[in-house]
Amino acid sequence: MRRGIIGAVVMALALLGLGARPAAAEGASVVNVANLSPTRTAVFIFSPAMGRVVQVQILHPAGGGARPSFYLLDGLLPGVDQSTWTTATDSERFFLGKNVNVVLPVGGIASYYTDWQNVDARFGNYKWETFLTRELPPIIDGQFGGNGSNAIGGLSMGGNSAYILAARNPYLYRAVAGYSACPDTAMSLPAMLFSIARHGADPGNMWGAIGGPGWGAHDPAQMIERLRGKALYLSSGSGIPGPHELELKPQLAENIFTGGPVETMVLACVASFDARARGAGIPIHVAYLPVGTHSWGYWQDALHDSWPMVAGAIGA
Template sequence: MRRVLLLVVAMVAGLVGAVASPQVANAAEVVNVVGLSPTRTAVFVRSPAMNQVVQVQILHPAGGGSRPSYYLLDGLHPGVNESTWTNATDAERFFLGKNVNVVLPVGGFASYYTDWDRPDPRFGNYKWETFLTRELPPIIDGQFGGNGVNAIGGLSMGGNSAFILAARNPWLYRAVAGFSACPDTAMSMPAIVASIAMRGGDPTNMWGPINGAGWRDHDPALVADRLRGKALYISTGTGLPGPHELELKPQLAENILTGGPVEAMVFACVVGFEQRLRGMGVPAHFAYRPLGTHSWSYWQDDLHDSWPMIGSAIGA
């Protein structure tokens, strides 16, 4: 009888091992860590979902201890060697002394930080939602002091993506921020389609046929109730030249000629999104700037303005 029992236990253990081993084999893993400063670390993660190594930079306190994490996403043209948040704003200096991990993915050109239905000939195999919501958080929490409390935010494309990811994974985030972003996929669909197509990608490879079920499945406005109870911050300018257009910068003309009309469209879209949330009784803070274009100086201002709300929600 004892031999039979041992044999059954061994068989069960073998079956459990056979089921569990693929999960272990397919887990994301850190392949390299580079300390860039006492408060900034580059982490290179092998993503099974995307079958590539993804760099993530973390802004963090100099000391130890556990802390919440703020995933901060880039725009359509993300940095190549670092997030544009650290080379176009004062984010690194701003977060000094704050008890939070600021998690900055590097890459994701025109990806909308989502899982694409099909590999795209221009962009490759994008599976950003899986990476950001399944593969990366256990690494941040297990190896870099994260305590499991998270917020997510971003600008423009990254802001839309932050709300999409939060609506699809509401258990993961306590706060969401979007700067110059309109997270109403139906309203912003023409801009999303154009932004991908103009960069050589096929928008139907992302969520399937335009305005089909896949696009509706990624529309926070349709499932805004999932955002209830979170701290929500959305900002936009009007597109009219503002105080930062008085600064002499190399991109000044582009900010006015291109960033002005883009921001005006975002403004109109955000007004509609606010009406949608109000109609559903979902509280959110909308920061309307009377002036300002679609440009980094304003997103730096938004980062500062939103932090008391975001930081408080995650206990940072």
């Protein structure tokens, strides 16, 4: 009888995301590996949850040995053949020589890196949470040197998702970083609906009826206690053009006229989440920048700024 009670308690804790981590979904497997350089590897993994092959690229040390992993998520429009972190920032050079796997999923346009309730006519069968939290980590740890000490971060949509995934799977991550991210689903709801619909998908297919229980179950602000004990980082600019707007880039006008107002809205959300965390007695490091738009130059800066905190939390 005692054994049955203990088993029931362990199962309940696992279902709540507070106990032992779940096993990998059956059948997740590596189908191809391409060594792009001595410190960058492309891994192609069959995901049973999504019923297709997903590419993940890993930045890693040139040598062997076990090391922590930093799962780094893209934004609303991710790269097609590789993560935009490697094409729009100095991330590959920045992590060179650091004892960490930087795990970069490829794809997932407007997915919020979550499990969609319904198959969408535009996006198909999105099951990103299952892939990122159940299928992928055992492969990273079992075949690519991961030691089970993990952090997760991302920019904009990916930053929202990093906080959502950490709140829903608190056993898995020791640190969470969001760059120009709004980890308050209720506050970011209009922007989320617009971003999904703009790319031809049905927002109701993601978490069910808009504003319903499925949405609340993916709101870090409502699950903030699950983030207690983790190293937490958020950053936001003010929306005012800054030094990166002095750089002559093709997207300069977009950064100023679109990225400025977007970052202003992000700032309000970041400040609200900051106040909520501190009100609950949960330490959080928030980088409030006096200038800065919703653009890559500032996300690169924030990645650099957050790294010492993330590295300390995972032992990198």
